[in-house]
Amino acid sequence: MTTLRNLLIAAGSAVALASLATAAAAQTPSGPANPAPTPKQADAQMSVTIQSPLTVTKDSDLAFGTLIKPVSGNALPVTLASSNGQVTYNNQTTSGTPAVFTVTSSAGTTFTPTYTASGAITSLPGFAVLTPTGAQGADAPGGLTGNMGQMAIGANTTTRELRYGATFNLGPAVPPGLYSGNLNVTVNYQ
Structure with a gap:
């Protein structure tokens, strides 16, 4: 009987130890203490x-026509x-x-046109290129080089026209002849 009792005590102890081990395992996770973080995004x-390239083309040359110089006077x-x-x-x-140029690009493109006048025509007394200014488009002398300030192609179009005039003083001392030259216009993105 002692053997049976010892067996029963041993079996009961084994069951109790197994229960304690199971409970301890359930309270202590086998993995990390915190669950894996969820990725955030x-x-x-x-x-x-993408806009069209900025281009400038000449539509017409500047031409005064034929003028008769005075014989005397100022x-x-x-x-x-x-x-x-x-x-x-x-x-x-x-x-x-007038010299007329067309600037072409995407609608709304801003640019700055600059110009340079050269050649024999620029040797005429008081020669200057004229550019339109203000709401009325009144001409203002700009000299042999200059710019018209920042401009933009309209929101509903792909072109903008640039117009240039000129001025000089004609008196008896100006030798007769053909005076020609070039008006070079360059446009740069802004």
């Missing part, structure tokens, strides 16, 4: 605007309006042609 928008200003090509000299008007 955020999105960034990506975009690019030199008088000759003006070719950038807006309409009207040439004014000695209180008379005639038709000429």
Whole structure:
């Protein structure tokens, strides 16, 4: 009987120890103390605007036409309006042609046009390129080089017209002949 009792005590102890081990295992996780973190994410928008290249083309040359110089007296200003090509000299008007350029790119493109005048025409007394200014488009002398400031192509178009006139003083001392030159216009993105 002692053997049976010892067996029963041993079996009971084994069951109790097994129960304690199971309870301890249930209270102590086998993995990390905290669960694995959940990945977080955020999105960034990506975009690019592709626009047409900025180009400039000449539509017309600047031409005063033929003028008769005075025989005597003071030199008088000759003006070719950038807006309409009207040439004014000695209180008379005639038709000429302003230099006209077209700038082409995507709608809304901003740019700065610069110009340089060169050649024999620039040797005429008081010669200056005229550019339109202000809301009325009144011409302002700009010299042989200059710029028209920052400009933009409209929101609903892909072109912008640039117009240039010129002025000089014509008097008896100006030798007769053909005076020609170049008006170079460059446009740069802004």
